[in-house]
Structures are given as C-alpha cells and as structure tokens.
Amino acid sequence: MDKLHLMTVFVAVAEEEGFAAAARRLAMSPPAVTRAIAALEARLGVKLLNRSTRYVRVTEAGQRYMDDARRIIAEVDAADEATAGINAEPRGHLTVTAPVLFGKMFVMPGIVDYLQRYPAMDVSALFLDRVVNLLEEGVDVGIRIGELPDSSMKAIRVGQIRRVLCASPAYLAKAGQPQHPDQLRDHCMIAASSVTPMIEWRFSHQGQNMAFKFKPRLTVSSIDAAIEANLAGLGISRLLSYQVNALFNTGQLIRLLPDYETAPLPVHVVHRESRYASTRVRSFVDLIVAQLREKVEIH
Known part of the structure; x- marks a missing residue:
C-alpha cells in the first residue's frame, strides 16, 4: 500500500x-x-x-x-x-486559535473579513486561554501573547501589550490610590485565572525589579469576571492592557502604578513552517498580520 x-x-x-x-x-x-x-x-x-x-x-x-x-x-x-498555482483562490478549511478575549476583540473581525473575501473557505476558531500545540491539535494559525519558546513554528511579530494594574474610581475614593507596590498590601486584590492560594506580581522601576506576594480576596477563572469585579468597586486587579484600554478611555477604570510596569509582552502570529506556501494559510496570515499591526499597541 x-x-x-x-x-x-x-x-x-x-x-x-x-x-x-x-x-x-x-x-x-x-x-x-x-x-x-x-x-x-x-x-x-x-x-x-x-x-x-x-x-x-x-x-x-x-x-x-x-x-x-x-x-x-x-x-x-x-x-x-x-x-x-500561487494565485489560486484559497479553498478548504482553516483552524485558528487565540486567547479568548483577544480573539473576540481582534481576531474575529479578521476571520469574518477573510470569509467574506474567500467564499470557498471555512474556518474553525478556537478561542482558549491556554497554549494550543498547533501540530498536535491540527491548528493552522495561532496568535500568541508573550515570549515564544524555540520551535519549528514561523512567527511574525505584530505588536506588544502590557500587564497593567487597575481599579474603579469608586474603590480608589474609598481605599486610596497606591503610589508604590508595597502599598498594595493594604488593598483588596482580585486575581484572574489562577488556582494557587498565593499570587506573585512582579514590578520594575528604574532598573530595579521587585515582587509582591499576596493572597487574593477574590480569585476568578475568567478575565470578564475580574473586570466585572473591578467595575463593581471590589478592589485592584492586574490585567493585560488590551483587555481594559476602552475602560481607561471612558474613565470607568483607573490605571495604577504605570511607572512600575514590567517590560511589554510581544504578540506574534505563528504558523507551521513549510517549504511550500499554503494558499489558505498564507492568505489568512497576510490579512491578520496587517490588521493586528494596526490595533495591537502599547497603551
């Protein structure tokens, strides 16, 4: 055979x-x-x-x-x-993965655009807050936040984001606004996507690194839940800038300790390396890279 x-x-x-x-x-x-x-x-x-x-x-x-x-x-x-033919119209199936909220906000518009451009294509979108092994799980393209390990994947950097502390104006009016990471010990802390009893957040200021360990008052398994707790005035949480930038702009949340934020996290589009350019993958990667480079910035 x-x-x-x-x-x-x-x-x-x-x-x-x-x-x-x-x-x-x-x-x-x-x-x-x-x-x-x-x-x-x-x-x-x-x-x-x-x-x-x-x-x-x-x-x-x-x-x-x-x-x-x-x-x-x-x-x-x-x-x-x-x-x-390199100019043949893409046809067939494509599987794409991204973090849940990032996928909803930034990747889904690109997928819709792609499907409207190429009617012979269909797409499966896996929006998961875990690292998906593209090869083992049969995924064609992934969007990754953070430093990438060495691998056989081809990676295209499209931007960078930051870890940011935030709280509502109502909470800060009641509890006061911290001016140094050490002052966080006097505040109610909200931790997202963690199952450990103790959390450690790292900070950096003028070349000096520091760590803050604490037991959160509330631990939640989703970013949306942490944001809701913030908006309700419960306490302070640490999220990624793209998740809360719109709320900063409207004044619903306040960004805390910006001078102590660690280095930004890169955002990459990754796909399996090949000697041949797949029309399906190449056309989607070109589209999503261009769109993300317009949207994924430091704030």
Whole structure:
C-alpha cells in the first residue's frame, strides 16, 4: 500500500480514537482501515495503537509517528496547493486559535473579513486561554501573547501589550490610590485565572525589579469576571492592557502604578513552517498580520 495513504489512515484512527469513526471520516470500509493499520505496523515493525473493545489509543511510538505523519501530510498538502498555482483562490478549511478575549476583540473581525473575501473557505476558531500545540491539535494559525519558546513554528511579530494594574474610581475614593507596590498590601486584590492560594506580581522601576506576594480576596477563572469585579468597586486587579484600554478611555477604570510596569509582552502570529506556501494559510496570515499591526499597541 502507498505510504502516504497508510499515514493518512493511521492519523485518522489516532485522532478519532476508533476504527469505525476513522472509516466514516475517510469514506472507507472498517475492514480496509484495519488492513491498512496492520500493514503499516508490519512495515514499521512496531505497535502504533493499543486496542480494546472500548477504545483505541496511540502507543508512545505511535505518538511520535503521528507527529511526524501529520507534518508530512501537511507538507504534501501544501505542495499540492503550491503546484495548483500561487494565485489560486484559497479553498478548504482553516483552524485558528487565540486567547479568548483577544480573539473576540481582534481576531474575529479578521476571520469574518477573510470569509467574506474567500467564499470557498471555512474556518474553525478556537478561542482558549491556554497554549494550543498547533501540530498536535491540527491548528493552522495561532496568535500568541508573550515570549515564544524555540520551535519549528514561523512567527511574525505584530505588536506588544502590557500587564497593567487597575481599579474603579469608586474603590480608589474609598481605599486610596497606591503610589508604590508595597502599598498594595493594604488593598483588596482580585486575581484572574489562577488556582494557587498565593499570587506573585512582579514590578520594575528604574532598573530595579521587585515582587509582591499576596493572597487574593477574590480569585476568578475568567478575565470578564475580574473586570466585572473591578467595575463593581471590589478592589485592584492586574490585567493585560488590551483587555481594559476602552475602560481607561471612558474613565470607568483607573490605571495604577504605570511607572512600575514590567517590560511589554510581544504578540506574534505563528504558523507551521513549510517549504511550500499554503494558499489558505498564507492568505489568512497576510490579512491578520496587517490588521493586528494596526490595533495591537502599547497603551
């Protein structure tokens, strides 16, 4: 059997965690899928899947092979697209990921624009407040906030943002406005997206770094909830500048200790590196990079 075909069948079985589901996805018969997996394992001389009556899971060797197989399949698909013509209109499916609020505010308008430009495309948007592994989760393009680890991904810097302290005018009128990080100990603190009992916020001033450890009065699992608690006058929280800039502009929240903020965080658009330029990925990356560079700034 063709090696690429066997890889495609294996990836489908591994992702669907079942032979029947993979057969439906590939429009093959279940026996044909079973024969393909058996042929691949025989050719490699290694067990790729653990099977039981209730589940199918990849082995350790199977996980490594699946990562390589996904990369190879993606390269072949990209080569096919490049051969079809660099000026061909994008068509097919694209998966994009970004942090929840950032995706809602900045990435979704770009996705809508992209879909309106290219009617033969469809997009899945994964807005999650965790780092998504593009290769393992089959994602084409990601927007990342913060320094990037070394990887095989291609990264394009589009801007930078800051961590900012904020509170409502009503809270500050009652509790006073801190002038130094040490004075935060006298305030009610709100922590977003943390499950630890103690939080540490870092500050920097005139080349001197400092840290402030505290136990928050309120811990929430979403940025929206932290902002609502701020607006209600409960206390002080630390958020990212893009999340609250509009509220600073209207005076609903006040920015605190700007002279003690740490270095800005870079924002990148990342995608899987390839020798061939995928029309789908290239067209979306070009669009979203241009749009984000107009919007993602230090405030």
